[in-house]
Amino acid sequence: MPRKTPELGRFTDVALLVLISLAESPKHGYRMIADIETFSGTVLEPGTLYGALMRLEQRGWITPLPTTERRKPYRITDPGRAALTEQLATLRRIEQTAALRIQPTWGTA
Structure with missing residues (x-):
């Protein structure tokens, strides 16, 4: 399924985490790092x-x-x-596909 926003390009995990953090409220760098660690368990270095x-x-x-x-x-x-x-919708489709594909199939060894 083609993206509605072709300029999304390769969407990095860090970009996704930053946008999720800022979707709640404006933040400065240190507060974003702390928020991202809290909700995702990902520890970002300031340079990243x-x-x-x-x-x-x-x-x-x-x-x-x-x-x-x-x-x-x-x-x-x-x-x-x-x-x-848009990226979250893509991730939901990926997650749903993965969940279906990892289900055990009857009769397989």
Whole structure:
């Protein structure tokens, strides 16, 4: 099934985690790292996070907010929310297919 948003390109796990975190509320880097670890168990290094933030900002899926106390918060944009929604639908299809395929088949050894 072709994507509605061809510019999604290769969707990385880090990009997905960042968009999920920002879908809740705007956050700065340290708070995103803590949130992502809490909901996914994934520990991101700052360099990994900031590389993803740069790519997401270039695509227009997140935008920086005014810096406060040396912290640069970001928020998800409407195109970012649409990209996240589409990617989550793709992941649901993948999960459903995998769940069906790992079911035991009667009569197999």
